[in-house]
Amino acid sequence: MKNMKFKIESPEHSEAIQKELFRLGYFWRHSSTKIINLMSSYIITKGGRIFWSDSSYVYNSINSTETTLEELKLMQNESK
Numbered sequence: 001m002k003n004m005k006f007k008i009e010s011p012e013h014s015e016a017i018q019k020e021l022f023r024l025g026y027f028w029r030h031s032s033t034k035i036i037n038l039m040s041s042y043i044i045t046k047g048g049r050i051f052w053s054d055s056s057y058v059y060n061s062i063n064s065t066e067t068t069l070e071e072l073k074l075m076q077n078e079s080k
Contacts, residue, residue: 001026001048003064004072011038013069018043018050020072026050 001024008014015035021043022033029049037043040052042059053059 001045002075003047004045004067005059005062005064006043006067006069006072007059008041008043014038014040014043017069017072020069020076021045021050023076024072 006017008017015038018035026045026048027033027050028036029051037052040054041056042053044051044053044059044062044064046062046064
């Protein structure tokens with residue numbers, strides 16, 4: 001699974017990203033696929049798990065691909 005990071009624009013944006021990640025098989029670090037942390041600033045994936053952060057330092061220091069919701073949706077379409 002690809003390691004990615006997302007800058008969150010709004011609670012709706014966060015929800016849409018989470019839904020797409022769940023469809024691709026990602027899950028929150030505690031094995032949940034429930035929509036949570038809608039107000040966080042960043043979502044990060046690593047090893048199939050989803051993490052959130054409000055720290056720009058953490059976001060910028062993570063060596064993952066910065067990805068948009070549109071790119072994530074394309075991954076979903078490619079996996080069909």
